[in-house]
Amino acid sequence: MEKRVSDKYKILAGIIVFGSLWGLLECTLGEVRLTGVLENFPMGALLGGMIGLGLMALTRRLYNVLWMQLGMALVAGLLRFWAPVGTCVICSALAIVAEGMVFELIFNRPVFNINKSGRDMRNIRTLAFLGIIAGFTIYTTGYMFTQIFTPILTTGAFSISNFSAVLPLIFGRGFFAAVLGGITLPLAVLAKQLYIDVSSIKKEHYYGAVAGVSTFCWVFVFAFFYL
């Protein structure tokens, strides 16, 4: 069983640094369009099913703190809010927060506690199955969120027929998020190389690294989109 980080300032710093990293990746990879055989690959599935789910699962393992991942999603959404890449930025920011909420709703259930010692959540097959379900749910929820809130916030109207027409697309793209989730969750929970005992890191090193990485993420986004 992984140790629970009890220092609330370390947890807060963790929320900021991992949320900033997630936000940076959302801002930079969100509008990338692949070509050739990968033309139909949705980048959002990589962001939701792999990066979002992976970062949230990894931090749940490292810190063992419930609701921390919703905080990370809020930070990532806040950073995404400042990147004016094409789509409705408020909606994208809200969608990231929705993804964080879905993660909490799934993984706060005692049966899916990835820090539980022993059997269930140390079983690679269980984690792969749960990763498929979580990756798909997180991605499709975020996507549906944008399809509902973008028309409401930009035109003041919502069309049920438009939304229902896009559902096969959302679920179809969710296939990639499901597959990626099935790979990512076991890796984030079981890979020994990804584990760091956060409690044992000296405060000066921890806060220095957090400040450096977080500043880099925010400065990069502002420089990339505004300079």
Added chain:
Amino acid sequence: MTDVKRLNTILGIFAILILLLSFSAFAYSLVPKGDASLVVVNEVDYNWDAIFTDFETVSFTASGDDFHGVLVSSIILDTGLDNPEAYTYKFVGLDGYQKDLSWNDVQNGYLVEDEHKVVFPSQTRSFWVKDLASIEVVVS
């Protein structure tokens, strides 16, 4: 049956269902919902290549990018539609993606050759429909 086996069975069934259904939906979305060389506007077929020779193209900027395109409103009016402000316009892509817009919004829309998409500079990108298959005229 042990707890782990039971949990794996339940999760496994859900996971396989998700993979099967989502893959089916993905395969369905790849089936084109129309002819890729045409766009049907108010039940009139327009060849994509002909659109850019028969109609005047104009330059515009949208979301920080420069485009050349044909005004959507000029093609809709070319179909002989009277009183266009009385209708709503449904833009449908070959993959089934669709967006409804009013005549006010349509007047600021362009068809561009790249990806055969419709671009609305005043709207967010989620309103842009690529691989446009049809523009349906709907009674508001």
